[in-house]
Amino acid sequence: MNLTLIKSTALTRCRELLSPYIGLYLLLSLLINLALGYPISLLYTLAFTALLILLGNCAIGLQKGLIMVCALVAGCYYPFGQLYGPPNFNTLLALHSTNPEEASEMIGIFPPRDYLMGLAIISCGLLALRRKLPPPKSWSHIESACLAFVVVAWLTQPTLNKLAGWPFSLVDAGYPVARFVRDTVESKLTVDSELARMKNLTSVPDDWQITAVKPTRQIYVIVIGESARRDALGAFGGRWDNTPFASQTVGTFFTHYTSAASSTQKSLGLTLNLVENGQPLYQDSIITLANRAGFETWWLSNQGQIGKYDTAISSIAHRAMHVHFLKNGDFEADKQTRDDDLLTLLPEALKQPVDAPRLVIFHLMGSHPKACDRTGGQYATFVHSAETSCYLYSVTQTDHFLQQLRQQLQNSGLSYSMIYFSDHGLALKAKGGKNEYLMHDDKYQQNFQVPMMILSSLDSRHQVINAARSANDFLALFSQWTGINSKQIVPRYRFISSQKAPPIYVTNFALKRVNYARLAQDKF
Template identity: 55%
Template sequence: MSLILKESAAFRSQTVNPWTGFYFLQSMLINFALGYEFSVLYAIVLSCALIVLWRHAPRAQKVFIGIISLVAGCYFPFGQAYGAPNFNTLLALLSTNMEESTEILTIFPWYHYVIGLFIFSLGVISMRRRIPAASTPWIKWDTVGTVFCVASYFIGPVQNHFLGYDFRIIDTGVPVLRFVRDVAFNYHEVVVEQKNMAQLSSMKDTWTISAFKPKYHIYVVVIGESARRDALGAFGGYWNNTPFASQANGTFFMDYVSASGSTQKSLGLTLNRVVDDKPQYQDNFVTLANRAGFQTWWFSNQGQIGEYDTAIASIAKRADEVQFLKDGDFEANKNTRDEELLKLTAQVFSTPRTQPQMIVMHLMGSHPQACDRTGGKYNEFVQSKETSCYLYSITQTDDLLGKLYSQLVNTGESFSMVYFSDHGLAIKERGKEAQYLAHADKFQQNFQVPFMVISSDDTKHRIIKARRSANDFLSFFSQWTGITAEEIKNPYRFFSEQKAGPVYITNFKLQKVDYNQLGTDLFDTHNKL
């Protein structure tokens, strides 16, 4: 009886201890900061673990709290914008240069950093708790807490088993452990992907071309960046911010869907031949053009970290002539404008060439932070300064396309140019002064992008409403350039209203998702908060 009374007293001393509430608050914030769906259960699990550790291994508990508080505090802004770690976030981390890293850090609202600092401060307070001189005996409530934590660990694997998936011990739902697993697993996947990319990029292409009948002498591919289709007036957007495209004669696809929600993954799936959902980096649209007999040029305002460090760099390096305005190192010029690329195209057009030409221009476009793209300038205030800059960055791209079109007309040669964006963006901190746009994969607007083709013989502004997928880009490229290759199937006429079947996108977890099942993230067209 005395033992039971002692254990009950010990249990009451823990439950009424203010540190219990403190650990629960800390656990809720840490779990929330890591980007997973909030769960009271898992907050209780972490609280129990911290209490048991404090009672029997206080020094280990302090180290544990210090680590998880630092990680959670630093990750909080990223978690709010991009969610939990996944393949895309790890790929972006390894493919991002110093300039882009700085821009990402400046786009988050200031109060997200304050909350992150607060989470870390709670960890510091916990680490300063004085360790008792006397050792604490093990009581049955310690056993109950330990069993509860262990049992909760298996909730995720058991749920997966009943949902028809494999029962795997590592598939726990406990956020702190899940975070470690997701980082390690996705890092491994990214490393494997990059090794595969490097290997394939150095291989000779396997294209088998049976015919080449180009209609035009010059072909230009302009790859935009982060442009949502509903942000362009020419594609039904609310704002009249595309004066060139809105009046240009050409073909405008009003329902074109990107392959994924980030540059590297989306363009990797768009510009390469894909077999079993794996890009074949040696077989891309540049090597196809080379094989057909084009002289190929690649001009980019995006950073180049290394020859084969990114999917895009690996494709670019296959062109006959390549020039990056940014090298991707610490000295990269943050303020290099897309318009600088027109100097390079002007040099190409200044010399008459008998060989068919294909020029690729890869823009920075509307990449966050948009105000860095526009120098803080905008035409109309919409919701926030960053949103306003984003809409003006669309105008800048439209102006570039207009100047490029004039250059092409002045060559006196027949030509055709295509413009499309790699992916869209999602609205974050909606309705607040800090509203901004960032990469995401949950909404249709993350994949709704502009796609238009303007040629020297176009006589009217043509609209195609049939849905088209970036997964079929090589089919488009084949029909557009007149290149027939055994490896490319053309199941439908791209330049038509012919239906093309269901469209799937690849999310940040590398899962194929039916585009129709995604939610919506519409623009708020009001000008004031």
């Protein structure tokens, strides 16, 4: 009798292990791993499957709750995970700094298959929830084996960390779900800390110690472009004739200039401010340096502002004497404002007489994704997809903006010098296909390869500088360009020259400085 019962129980357990739902748990574990942006791991896929089996046999309610939460989060995060990878400082900062308009544009650029995949993950979760599990049974070898596997998998990464010389911590488990929670919390805490530090610095006076002020121009203009990768511009070696002005005009062109980071907030934070121990000192920016040197300062922007001091760019901008944002960055911000609208604000800054040198900074929307929203769906040449074609045409729009700007400067009768550079580049997604588009990334050199040129009223020829230059040294350029010398700025080389510079390092999404030369290629 007992033997028959034991055999019957064993047979029932074997049938449960051969249930199609076990395969569904395995598929769901694999999809969750993929959706959260981490490299696929067979160990953790099987371990999470074992966890679902264990909970299904011992804690049905907990299992269903875990499946529901994980499937929903993974399904919603899937498009972002394929583009940005796991949560990091950059993605959390972008989430904080993005207004509703930019968010809608970002959501609209993901290919439909990403949303279908996200929906499929949620559907798998719902299907798993429909399983009618039998009442909890007594503990058996199956539960023991699942528990042992789950525990061993949990301890694997902390143990490897310990062997490598790092502290042993159970928080460092390699399960994608556990990593997602940990990375989200840690990144959010880092963002909050950085924003609090930035806010505190807004009330701190600058520390600039000026040693000399010897400007050679009456007007200095900086144009900060957006999301323009250098190989998309004909004037910088791109395959398309989409920069008729820059390709023909006289001035100094830098063919190997790289941004400091591959997202706007971090890149410009490291470019426009004094940096100490890898942290931007927001009170010591090019704006406060120019103010301290007696310049009249202007900031004219077509980018949104969430608040007066709650993003890196707003914090820098609002130290200028004259500040104009075409967008407020709230629900009233709209897509109808164009970069060209900023030029209507320039005549006020060009008024004569000029009692002091002036610094005017333009911050463009440029080629920010979604590019077809920048161009109204218009493009000149079709390349792979409508979005890529619009992107190349958005470059032409920026080129036209620069042409109009230079014309206004020339008509003013004032001596001037103008710098144009982009904050960062982009990476190609769905490359070569009909759904190809461009988006932020940090894995490729093209994410940091951006155009830079300097035009002035004294130019007489088209000069090219092929030496490598980094936005991390922009303050040194600014000092040499404006004639403002400070004790805090110690140039390592002459920026406007062919002098060799040190190796270039860039900051990735996880705030790690990486060797630019070791990054992969993402060519058109």
